[in-house]
Amino acid sequence: MNTYIVSTMSDSGKTAIVSALLRILSTRGFHVTPFKAQNMSLNSYPSIEGGEIALAQAMQAYVAGLMPSIYYNPILIKPMLSDKAEYIILGKPRAQLSFNDYLNNNLIRRLAVNAVKASIRKLTMEYDMVIGEGAGSAYEPNLASRDLANFRPAEWLNANVFVVLDIDRGGSFIQGLGLMRSLPPRWRRLVKGFIINKFRGDEKLLNTAIKWLEERTGKPVLGVLPYIDDLWLWPEDSMDLKPIGNGPLDIALIAYPYISNFNDVYPLILEDDVTVRIVRSPKELGEPHLVILPGSKNVVASLEWMRRVGLDKALMRIKGSTVILGICGGFQAMSKVLSDPHGLEAGVPGNYDGLGLVNVNTVYGVKKIVSLSKAVGLRDELEGVEVKGYEIHRGIPQYIGDEPLVMIKERNGRPVQQVDGVFREKDLVIGITLHDSLGDPNFRSFVLNIAREIAGLPKRNSQGLTSIDLLMSHIDKFSSIVKERLDIDFMINDR
Known part of the structure; x- marks a missing residue:
């Protein structure tokens, strides 16, 4: 079953969790692939086809034992000026536009939608599972009708959706409830549960709040992941x-x-x-x-x-x-x-x-x-x-x-x-x-x-270790934590 990880905010740990899931499932023998329909990032990387994708999806490809591909991130938005960005679609620079122009330019929008759908068709045909990742906040009322990053691609993938709640910045349980009450019914049905991330302290303190959220949403909390200060994965933006x-x-x-x-x-x-x-x-x-x-x-x-x-x-x-x-x-x-x-x-x-x-x-x-x-x-x-x-x-x-x-x-x-x-x-x-x-x-x-x-x-001479060696050592450390604390079988089974 395809899986899609979204959140109520940026920098909540979606990228790291997707990376860990890819690493865990690939070591179990599954042929899995990363996917992020639309990413906004100045950090990019070459794909095997010679195109350009977000650095985070290149990292996820490597941890899954793959080479980076344009189909893992069909739309990359690279901010240039305060009101303009470069739009890279299936690896190629297509336009330099304001975000408003991007939303309203029918030609570019059609190109972007077709790129996302074509990528989904290709990945679902070639892989056992697609582990997708949303961007920013999963639901914004002003953008929902033109969403190409979160619930719409998850719907096209027919994926189980799981919501990451960043407890370190506070308000996570209210955000989870607010998201569920804001979603239209067809997208609400895609959500299968929550993941609490970046917790510091005794998990028993969360029992009451977890029960509160589960009762009000009808969705389980699949696990609580700790705050990890020394996790060096490839960064998505300057917040890292x-x-x-x-x-x-x-x-x-x-x-x-x-x-x-x-x-x-x-x-x-x-x-x-x-x-x-x-x-x-x-x-x-x-x-x-x-x-x-x-x-x-x-x-x-x-x-x-x-x-x-x-x-x-x-x-x-x-x-x-x-x-x-x-x-x-x-x-x-x-x-x-x-x-x-x-x-x-x-x-x-x-x-x-x-x-x-x-x-x-x-x-x-x-x-x-x-x-x-x-x-x-x-x-x-x-x-x-x-x-x-x-x-x-x-x-x-x-x-x-x-x-x-x-x-x-x-x-x-x-x-x-x-x-x-x-x-x-x-x-x-x-x-x-x-x-x-x-x-x-x-x-x-x-x-x-x-x-x-x-x-x-x-x-001194460096020990012969490369950036990929560093990446793998850190993702293996995080994957061992995720494996212990999340119900991964629940996440990948058909529901």
Whole structure:
């Protein structure tokens, strides 16, 4: 029986619970697949078809033993400006619209609906079970008639629906009752029960409230999951941005607006000598051993913010004494000039000043490169060494004085020859387009050992563990808890 997990709010733990269910059921021998009809996230990932999907559904694919596919997340919405987003349907960028235009553009809406239905048909034919995930609040009166994220795709899947209630933020039992009383009868019948998530304390204290909710809704509570503070799964949005570690190597992550794919820093959890701080001002920056400029969906807007708060000048002050690493959009931000003739990055066509940390310009084309990629190092300790990662970008580096750091040799299994990255040894500035490059032990050792030398710490080689290894260790830990505390057989049986 297909299963759909929804909630009354964002960041309630839906993604983690779906991931655990996928892991548990796949280890039981079921051929299961993730599915999220519509996701809004700046964190994305290449699919096996070469399209773009939400990072969370790529993660869920891996934990289910699958490669990411466009059919696991047929609609991805990537916010660009306060009133506009990029709409990616079945892996391809289709439009840049306001949300109101998206709701009322008949052509795009028809394309979106057809993509969701086609994905459901394909997945239900090819898999034993689909484990779906809703988005945000499961029922909003102003959006219900055009819902493409929650109960409508669950209905098309003929799925059992379970509602996650985030007890950590309070009001969960009232929210569960309110949702059930708000739903139209045909959707109310799909709901088979509740899951209490993020509880701290003695579960016996909930007995009265659980009985109260079950009596008023006629739906059982299937279990209570504890609050887990150190669960590092791939993030859906910036609400998941949090510090890492408590080691002597001081690392500052610049958290500018439109930050994307900041899971690039998660593999640093594997290094016990690091501390990663979240920085949003020059005062918070201080003098770290390493600064990371992460990806950004709107590099120009992120640059404007850095100038407004003074982080551009703060970075220039520590250049040469602190390693500065730019990844994808962060690498582009370090350019001298960013040329956006079509306005697809900034929203308005034009040439924009970068930080000028490298002798490279960035030119944004119409075509978006979306690929699982392999590169080989061209210099220093990386010479001849393979570096794996993934690419999601329109910006192409144009070299005007600096030498490339790597050569991208393969995209989605096809050979290419594309120079990339930079290493200005004198200024301690490193740039690379490959997301998840820090998840590659070779590149992680290269960057961290330069920073360790500055910090007076001994160099070391990473243990060969990748970002996927880290993911699997954490999902296995969470899955063991879910297996003990949820009635999974009830969830997957026909009702």
